[in-house]
Each structure stands twice: as structure tokens, then as C-alpha cells.
Amino acid sequence: MTSALPAVEAVLAIPFGAAAALALLADYRLSSRLNVAAAFATLVVAVTLFVLPGFATPYLLIDDLNVVFVVLNAFVAFTTSVFSASYIGHEVASGRLTPRNLRFYHAMCQFLAFAMNLALTANNIGLMWAALEIATLTTVAMVGLYQTRAAIEAAWKYFILGSVGIALALFGTILVFMAARPVMGEGADGMVWTLLMAHARAFDPTLLDLAFVFLMLGYGTKVGLVPLHAWLPDAHAEGPTPISAVLSGLLLNVALYIVLRFKLLIDANGRAIAPGPLLATLGLLSLLFAAFMLYRRRDVKRLFAFSSIEHMGIIVFAFGIGGPLANFAGLFHMAMHSLTKSAIFFTVGHIAQVKGSQRIADIRGLTVSQPWLGWALLAGVFAIAGLPPMGVFTSEFLVVSSTFARSPALALILVFGILVAFGALLMHVQAMAFGDPGAPEPRSRASTAPILAHLSLVLLAGIYPPPPLVAWFEHVAAMLR
Amino acid sequence: MSGLAFDVSHLLAGGLVLISFMLLYQTRLYALLNVYAAQAVALSLAVAWQAYVQDKPHLYATAAIAFLFKAALIPYALHRAIDRLGMRRDVENVVGIGATMLAGLACVALAIVVMLRFENAADALAREDLAFALSVILLGLLMMVVRRNAVSMVIGFMSLENGLILAAAGAKGMPLVVEFAVAFSVVVALVVIWVFLFRLRDRFGAVDVGVLDEFQGSRR
Numbered sequence: 001m002t003s004a005l006p007a008v009e010a011v012l013a014i015p016f017g018a019a020a021a022l023a024l025l026a027d028y029r030l031s032s033r034l035n036v037a038a039a040f041a042t043l044v045v046a047v048t049l050f051v052l053p054g055f056a057t058p059y060l061l062i063d064d065l066n067v068v069f070v071v072l073n074a075f076v077a078f079t080t081s082v083f084s085a086s087y088i089g090h091e092v093a094s095g096r097l098t099p100r101n102l103r104f105y106h107a108m109c110q111f112l113a114f115a116m117n118l119a120l121t122a123n124n125i126g127l128m129w130a131a132l133e134i135a136t137l138t139t140v141a142m143v144g145l146y147q148t149r150a151a152i153e154a155a156w157k158y159f160i161l162g163s164v165g166i167a168l169a170l171f172g173t174i175l176v177f178m179a180a181r182p183v184m185g186e187g188a189d190g191m192v193w194t195l196l197m198a199h200a201r202a203f204d205p206t207l208l209d210l211a212f213v214f215l216m217l218g219y220g221t222k223v224g225l226v227p228l229h230a231w232l233p234d235a236h237a238e239g240p241t242p243i244s245a246v247l248s249g250l251l252l253n254v255a256l257y258i259v260l261r262f263k264l265l266i267d268a269n270g271r272a273i274a275p276g277p278l279l280a281t282l283g284l285l286s287l288l289f290a291a292f293m294l295y296r297r298r299d300v301k302r303l304f305a306f307s308s309i310e311h312m313g314i315i316v317f318a319f320g321i322g323g324p325l326a327n328f329a330g331l332f333h334m335a336m337h338s339l340t341k342s343a344i345f346f347t348v349g350h351i352a353q354v355k356g357s358q359r360i361a362d363i364r365g366l367t368v369s370q371p372w373l374g375w376a377l378l379a380g381v382f383a384i385a386g387l388p389p390m391g392v393f394t395s396e397f398l399v400v401s402s403t404f405a406r407s408p409a410l411a412l413i414l415v416f417g418i419l420v421a422f423g424a425l426l427m428h429v430q431a432m433a434f435g436d437p438g439a440p441e442p443r444s445r446a447s448t449a450p451i452l453a454h455l456s457l458v459l460l461a462g463i464y465p466p467p468p469l470v471a472w473f474e475h476v477a478a479m480l481r
Numbered sequence: 482m483s484g485l486a487f488d489v490s491h492l493l494a495g496g497l498v499l500i501s502f503m504l505l506y507q508t509r510l511y512a513l514l515n516v517y518a519a520q521a522v523a524l525s526l527a528v529a530w531q532a533y534v535q536d537k538p539h540l541y542a543t544a545a546i547a548f549l550f551k552a553a554l555i556p557y558a559l560h561r562a563i564d565r566l567g568m569r570r571d572v573e574n575v576v577g578i579g580a581t582m583l584a585g586l587a588c589v590a591l592a593i594v595v596m597l598r599f600e601n602a603a604d605a606l607a608r609e610d611l612a613f614a615l616s617v618i619l620l621g622l623l624m625m626v627v628r629r630n631a632v633s634m635v636i637g638f639m640s641l642e643n644g645l646i647l648a649a650a651g652a653k654g655m656p657l658v659v660e661f662a663v664a665f666s667v668v669v670a671l672v673v674i675w676v677f678l679f680r681l682r683d684r685f686g687a688v689d690v691g692v693l694d695e696f697q698g699s700r701r
Contacts, residue, residue, distance in 0.1 A: 170645050178611070188656040206598060
């Protein structure tokens with residue numbers, strides 16, 4: 001069979017070429033269509049990766065761990081582009097964005113997709129780092145797009161914290177190279193992930209310990225782990241909503257994927273620090289902190305940004321606990337959270353447009369005034385809160401049950417955190433969906449297809465997860481130990 | 482490794498750490514920029530020395546980039562920005578200078594304690610170079626924490642990057658990819674910073690992050 005290399009090259013080249021083309025196109029209607037077309041083409045090519053065999057070159061890599069993330073990335077990027085096409089029309093009409101802003105925005109959308117795909121498929125830890133840095137800088141520019149006082153503050157905070165995180169991650173990367181050098185020799189081999197994995201046993205464990213601490217701090221900032229999360233709520237709340245969806249649904253996953261890669265490396269060494277306890281502690285801390293922060297939110301996008309921190313906490317905790325079941329649950333939860341949270345942001349984006357406000361207090365009685373959006377929001381929040389039969393329930397249940405088997409005390413804290421967050425979400429969504437709707441308003445002409453697609457996938461995964469997918473997740477979970 | 486090569490690398494890397502301390506106690510923006518330029522010169526010398534000692538010509542390119550961008554272009558651009566925008570020339574510290582210097586000493590001590598533990602992992606030169614680099618990184622972080630002024634936060638970040646480049650140059654045989662990545666990131670970061678400086682000025686009338694406190698985004 002042919003190798004997957006051409007497909008990966010296409011997955012990188014299509015967004016890159018589209019970004020260049022979009023930078024030249026002035027008409028935003030045409031650009032938004034081209035954006036959708038490019039995202040769709042990327043998705044089609046990405047899906048073929050499922051059937052093509054994996055490969056490893058010095059710079060690019062497709063293996064079982066990253067293939068599903070590439071496909072998930074392409075899928076969410078595609079639905080986001082569809083959502084964005086209907087979102088930006090309103091932003092132009094209301095004067096919040098000019099066509100010139102949009103030219104920049106569309107080019108950046110595709111460039112971001114390129115950078116994330118590069119980070120996911122990179123086999124070189126230096127390239128991986130550079131790709132994530134590009135993705136970060138791209139999103140910084142997009143968060144500041146509205147140029148309001150709040151947006152600029154959010155972008156500044158994101159830029160400063162993100163750069164410090166990325167700088168620490170680079171130092172960690174250099175330390176990994178130093179640890180590998182006595183074994184791998186000088187030159188490019190010392191940064192190739194597959195080669196590092198093959199020789200990991202011989203690396204100096206103390207140097208790897210230190211490297212992992214820096215990598216965890218650096219990439220952990222990008223995952224949004226407490227106490228490095230300060231940029232996340234602001235960046236989600238002040239940027240355009242499609243970017244909030246991509247940040248929450250994809251970029252956090254990409255950063256977490258890189259953490260997983262390095263966790264594999266540390267595990268393969270055997271003598272270095274066990275990453276588990278560190279991950280579990282940070283995860284639990286993030287979950288508890290975010291769960292309590294959910295209560296006093298007044299901005300709806302900020303509310304769901306904190307919910308993202310909470311879920312990243314659960315996922316990181318699951319990987320920290322380790323073992324086939326918890327790892328399976330963590331991977332499954334990454335996919336489910338990504339789909340659900342971006343669906344919620346799509347819904348919230350349309351809601352904020354019809355209401356002209358992101359304040360939770362201004363959003364009341366949606367099921368009456370905007371039945372479609374109201375019920376979609378309700379379904380999304382039910383899913384993200386972990387109610388059956390949605391897919392998030394399955395993964396949270398697996399995390400909890402596997403933790404009970406290993407350490408009941410931690411499981412109790414975990415359940416407590418999940419319940420606290422559940423209460424907060426229910427409290428907020430109750431008023432938004434069923435409060436007094438106030439004066440009637442025009443129906444939103446929202447594009448419902450992306451929301452529907454995401455939520456039905458989450459429902460399907462909850463009721464009947466496709467067996468090949470389950471088999472794949474199990475295989476990767478075993479690989480993660 | 483001959484004694485001279487060892488001593489000169491130490492001298493230059495130690496110089497970088499010393500200049501990091503000097504950055505911490507500057508109270509005027511122009512002086513801060515000049516000290517930063519001096520650090521960039523020290524960095525390019527240190528990297529060039531590594532290029533000579535390790536016989537790695539590509540490191541000369543890194544040294545040249547450090548010299549051109551960090552020692553000349555960026556300080557010049559920021560100088561002009563300060564002039565044109567009529568920013569306040571004095572730098573406000575959140576923490577007193579004495580306390581900052583003590584915290585800086587603690588950072589260096591931490592870096593040395595952490596790094597010198599690896600006796601067998603790397604040769605002495607690489608190990609001690611890393612200790613210096615980590616000191617510069619931590620001091621850069623410290624500077625970002627104790628300053629309120631946006632320009633000096635940016636300088637803190639760039640001095641942190643100096644530490645990273647020192648580490649990358651000291652890691653023998655580190656592939657070229659990374660140096661390009663670092664150089665690239667500096668350029669991109671600069672573009673973004675520019676945008677921010679202008680917009681901060683437009684929106685707030687001053688390049689002082691302090692005015693942002695009034696908008697307490699995180700409390701919403």
C-alpha cells in the first residue's frame with residue numbers, strides 16, 4: 001500500500017495555500033466560501049489517513065496516536081468554517097468588523113489550521129514547538145481582532161503568558177536534546193521523536209526530569225492548566241466566537257497532545273520521574289478551581305471558557321491516573337469535549353448576535369424567543385455537564401470508575417468537582433433557557449448544520465460508539481500505558 | 482576542552498547574567514534599552530565563541546542574527562517608538578529594587594543548584610553554560626513580573642529569549658532548525674509587539690499596563 005506521506009503533505013499544503021490565497025482576496029463573501037472549501041478539502045484528505053499506513057520521516061510522522069487528532073482537527077475546522085461563514089455576515093452588518101479585518105481573519109483561520117496540523121504531524125520536537133508557537137501567535141492576532149479595550153487586554157495577556165509558556169517549553173526541548181546527546185550523538189537525530197523513543201531507555205534520567213518540569217509548565221500553559229490558565233477565559237471571551245470554538249475545541253487538544261508525546265518519552269525511559277502524579281495533581285487542581293469559578297460568571301463565553309479548563313483538568317487527571325481504562329477515557333473525553341464545546345460556542349455565538357450581548361443576565365428565555373438555539377444550548381450544556389446518554393457521560397464515567405479502582409479518595413474529590421461544575425452549569429442554563437423571554441425579537445438565521453452535526457456525533461458516541469473507533473482508542477490507550 | 486575556551490565561554494555567559502541584573506535596576510526607559518542592547522552584544526559574542534570552539538559555522542549565523550536584530554534593530558525601533566509616542570520615560574517597579582535584586586540572587590542560586598546536579602549527564606562546559614542560561618531565563622521572568630510598563634515587560638521577555646539562545650548554542654550539535662525557529666519567533670514576536678504598542682497607545686493614551694487594571698476582565 002502507498003504511504004500516507006502525500007496525504008499529510010496535502011493536509012499541510014491545502015491550508016497553507018488557502019491562507020496565501022485568502023490574504024489576496026478582498027471580497028469577504030468569496031473568502032468565506034473559499035475558507036469552507038479549503039477546510040472541506042483538508043477534511044477529505046485527512047480522512048484518507050485512516051486507511052493509509054503510518055510512516056515516519058525525520059520531520060513528519062503519522063502513527064496511531066496522532067491520526068485521530070488530525071482527523072478531528074480537520075472536522076472541527078471544517079464545521080467552524082461553515083459556522084464562521086454565517087457568523088461574520090452579521091458582524092459586518094453590525095459594523096463590528098470591516099471587510100479589511102475579515103481578509104486578515106480568513107487568511108489567519110487557514111494559517112492556524114496549517115500550524116495546528118503541523119504541530120500534530122511533526123516528528124521533530126523542535127518543529128513541534130515552532131508549529132505550536134505559530135499557532136499561538138496566530139490566535140493572539142485573532143483574539144485582538146475587535147480592537148476593543150477588552151479585546152486588546154485579552155490579547156496582550158494571552159500574548160505575554162503564551163510567550164512565556166512557549167519559551168519554557170523550548171528550554172524543556174533543549175534539555176531533552178541534552179539528555180539524548182550522549183546516546184544519539186550530535187545533529188538532527190537528537191530531536192526526532194521516533195528515534196528518541198527508540199533510545200529513551202539510555203537517556204540520563206535526572207536531565208529528563210528537569211526537562212519534563214519545563215515542558216509541563218510550558219505546554220501546560222497552553223493547555224490552560226491552573227495556575228497557568230489566566231489567559232484562557234479572556235482570550236475566549238473577547239475574540240470572535242469561531243476562534244473561541246477553535247481555541248477550546250482544537251488548540252487546547254493540540255497542546256495536550258504534545259504533553260502526551262513527552263509523557264510517552266518519559267515513560268519509555270523508565271528511570272525518570274513518573275509523570276502521573278504531577279499530571280493528576282494539576283488536573284484535579286484545574287477541575288476544582290474551574291468548577292467553583294463557574295458559579296459567579298456573568299459572561300456566557302467566559303462561563304464556557306472556565307468549563308473548558310474544568311474538562312482539560314479531567315482529561316489531564318485521567319492521563320495522570322494512567323492504565324488502559326483511564327487512558328482510554330482521557331482520549332475519548334478529548335474527542336467528546338472538542339465536539340461538544342465547539343458546538344456550544346457555535347450556539348453561543350449566534351445567541352450573542354441576536355441578543356447583542358454576551359452577558360448571561362441579558363440572555364433569558366431562549367426556548368421561547370429562539371427555540372432552535374435555546375434547545376441546542378440546552379442539549380449542549382447537558383452534554384458538557386456529563387448527563388447520559390451523551391458521549392461525555394461515558395468518558396467521565398470511565399474516568400471516575402477507573403479512579404475508584406486505583407484510589408478511592410481521589411475519585412471522591414473528582415466526583416465532587418464534577419458535581420460542583422454540574423450545579424453551576426445547570427443554574428446558569430436554567431435561566432438562559434427558561435427565564436422570562438422579554439420582548440419578542442427577530443428569529444436568528446443561524447446555520448444549524450454544524451451544531452447539529454457535532455451534537456449528534458456526541459450522542460452517537462454515547463449510545464453506540466462505533467466499534468472500530470473503540471478498538472483504535474483501546475490500542476492507543478495501551479500504548480500510553 | 483582547553484582551559485582558555487572554557488574560561489572565555491564562562492566569562493561571556495557570566496556577562497550575560499550580570500547584564501540581566503543590570504536590567505533589573507534600571508529606572509529609565511532609554512537606559513533599559515541600552516542595557517538590553519549590551520546584553521544582546523554579549524549574547525552574540527557568546528554564541529560566536531561557541532561557534533569557534535565547537536567549530537560549527539552555522540552558529541555564526543545565529544550570532545549575526547542576535548547582533549543585527551537584538552542589539553541594533555530592536556533597540557533602535559523601540560527608541561523611536563518611545564520618542565514618537567511621547568511615552569513616560571521612567572519605569573515603574575511593582576516591587577522595590579532591593580527586594581528585586583534579592584529575588585534575582587535567589588533565581589541564580591536556584592539555577593545553579595538545579596543544573597550542577599547533573600554530574601554525568603553532560604560535560605562540565607555544557608552543564609555550566611546551561612546554569613548560566615537558566616539564570617538569564619529566570620531573571621527575564623522576574624523582570625516581567627516586577628515591571629508594569631509594557632515596553633519593559635517586552636524587554637524582559639526578550640532577555641528571557643536571550644537565555645534560550647544561549648542554552649541552544651551551548652547544547653553541542655543542536656540542529657539548525659531550532660536556531661531558525663528562534664530567530665523566526667523573534668521576528669514574528671516583534672511584529673505582534675509593534676501592533677500592540679501602537680494599539681495600546683491608541684486605546685489608552687499610555688503604554689502602561691497599569692491602566693489595564695481598571696478594566697478588570699478576570700473578575701467578570
